[in-house]
Amino acid sequence: MLQIKEISKSFDGGKSYALRDVSFGMEKGDVGAIVGESGSGKTTLIRLIAGLERPDAGEIYFQGSLVSSIHKLVPPEKRKIGLVFQEYALFPHLRLIDNVTYGISRMKNKKARAREVLELVDLHGVEDRYPHQLSGGQQQRVALARALAPNPELLILDEPFSNLDAVLRAQLRNQVFEIIKKTGVTAIFVTHDTQDALTVADEILILKDGSLIQQDRAFKLYTQPKSMYVASLFGNTIMLDKALQSAFECPLNPQCCHAIRNENLTINTDCEYVTHAKVLKSTFLGNSTQLDLQLENGHRVSVITHERHIEDHIKIGFNSKDVMEFSS
């Protein structure tokens, strides 16, 4: 339903690119996540999809028709795309009911529809309040209700949980995506939190410096990352360089890079590749412990373990199925 072809955008006349040759597609009913550090171009990408920015090259097709290109631009108000802004952007001078009916002023039963979506986001009896009278989490849900009211074909959420504290965040994340699944709307959300993406997205896109570096299902992205960058984005990763390879006596293809996830490095268990190590320092992290180790060949490495009782000398190891291989 959404096709993006080699889209590029520069804000300084071609000196640098916010986005460069990004292409991807989304199927109807999917939930997609765009993941990247700040400055990676993720907000630019969704603003391009929304029609709020204009591409310097490339095309965007939405529901089979061309909406953005170098020749043509369908304005945002004609796209039937809902957008929930990072700062919610509720109209401060309007009551909640008027905020929600804002986009459906031509609908026949707009009041009823507004109440319906407010029910959907689990807000009752707040219609006559003003946005500043609500908590952050409530404002977020009103913003969602307002975006859903006109029945958009696509819903975009820009950093939807970044303004909330950790506890509320997890709770609201599940609630919001339950609602999205319930309505069956196609959705894209932007996040710099990989946990958000892994938990709720069907499809994940990784952006780095304006380029799309990988698009995959969550499980595949975690187990088969295409680059060291993607691998380390989703958890602690240990690079298997030459020194480590010799310590574990596991020769790997010298043409490629290799890495292993921290949790796959096990302590005092039998594995294909093992080595002995001396614990130089152990730092208590709460639910885990960071160990600075010196391996038999003198090489040093840090690992994180959930083991509570660690002796001074340990055996560590991993299995070949857990080794991730990248072409570069």
Added chain:
Amino acid sequence: MMKQDGHKDLFSWKNRLKRFKRDNNRWSMYALAIAFLIALPIFAIGFKLFSGPGETWSHIVQHLLWDYTSNSLFLFLVCGLMVVVIGVTCAWLISRYEFPFRPQLEWLLILPLAIPSYIVAYAYAGIFDYGGSLELILRYFELSMTKVDIMNRFGLAFVLSISLFPYVYVSARAFFLNQANNLLEASRMLGAGEGQTFFKLMLPLARPAIIAGLILVLMEVLNDYGAAKYYGVNTFTTGIFRAWFSIGEPETAVYLSALLIVIVFSLILLERWERKNVRVSDNKSNSGGINRIRPARRWKRWMIFIPVFVPVLLGFILPVSQLIYWATLTADKVLGPAFFQLSLQSFGIALIASLFAVILATFLIYFSKWSPLPFIQNVTKIGVLGYAIPGAVIAVGVLIPALGFDKWLIKIGESLLGIDIGLIFTGSLVVLIYAYCVRFLAVAYNPIESTSQKVGQSIPDSSKMLGVGNAKTFFRVEFPLIKTGIFSAFILVFIDVLKELPLTLILKPFRVNTLAVKAYEYASDEMVMESAIPSLLIIVTAVLPVILLNRLLLNR
């Protein structure tokens, strides 16, 4: 490799043109049209330069230009020094110390801005005149002193400084209040004394703010006509008047105007360059404001009170007292139906002009926002330049196209109807209002722009995502949120129009009059006492909004 080549192509002229076609909308055209309308007087002056100077130009260059230049330079130096010393001293003492009447003085120091400098000039002439207030008071106490003549460039510099220093005071104080506290505390923790903290730390940091205020003062100095004329000092602005209206040579007035524009633009460039060199970062983490020091000894607190009170005394209390005294003497003669009608006329003109200025400024801001072409944003900044250009120059720049257009209409009238229709636009209210808009668009632009920036981009964007177009979004969402900005813009322009003198003198229709012009006419006709009542009416109208302006600056 193929892709690399493709990207070079991306910003080729061909592709730029394609995107231009896509992005060019009617809002871009409207914004450009408004910017052109505002810049037209300057273009007209530039264009008219090609037709050569008038006959007296060489005479002026030989005999008068040095006079204009040296007087203007003198005023720049003396006023510049005085406003910085007065403005920064007051701002620092007000921000740093606690002393008697400090909260009152904080806003009283802004009030001199409510009195146009030509009115201050009239008042001081009255104070120092033969048989003037000073002499009367001294005689009452049986004292005498040598006569002080202030009707010269020294007196003019004093009058301009004492009425314009609040520009520096306001911007320096805003800096001290908003930015400085944690730096001050750090300086204290490092063991620096008060003097060292001020001269080594605060003064250099406040430099961009001080210079911003100073530039406004210098522009007002160039703009002044009434005070210089009354004190008999030849400046560029009086020179423009003389060239056009006494000698009758518009071409020469145009050349002098062009010179003034060059001076003004150099000032603006100087300020930009200065700001680029020193980048004082915004200190957003600091919210508390300065913790004021309260000197333990009573006499010390009064010692701080004196230097802060004197500028208020000289810049507001004394001239206003003089005017009130005059007003009591002349009330019977001046007040009457004619004066009432004059006031109505003056307020009416100010009302219409500020309405138009506010509407134009709002259009300019929003049309350029709605244009996806990046360069439109820069072009619309032209609209703000009018405030830098002296009123007399704008009047000259407006008259040129107005006269040209009228002559063309006359020709058409003769050939089509066979009658002489006369000058239609020149000397009409339309041209006067247009010139006010050119001059004061920036005054309306800034408060509207800053409130619209506070609203932010995501609010209108979210309206668009809900299917509502630009214009409807403006009326349903943005207008309710920027109302206060629009209202303060309206008030500020209203006051400025009411006070405006040189531009009004040149462009006002024959039978129409304003309070400012009436005050000027009384003063020029040796009836300076009679000018007190129209002057006081202007001051009273201006005092309230000056306090409003203060609030705005504090909130910012």
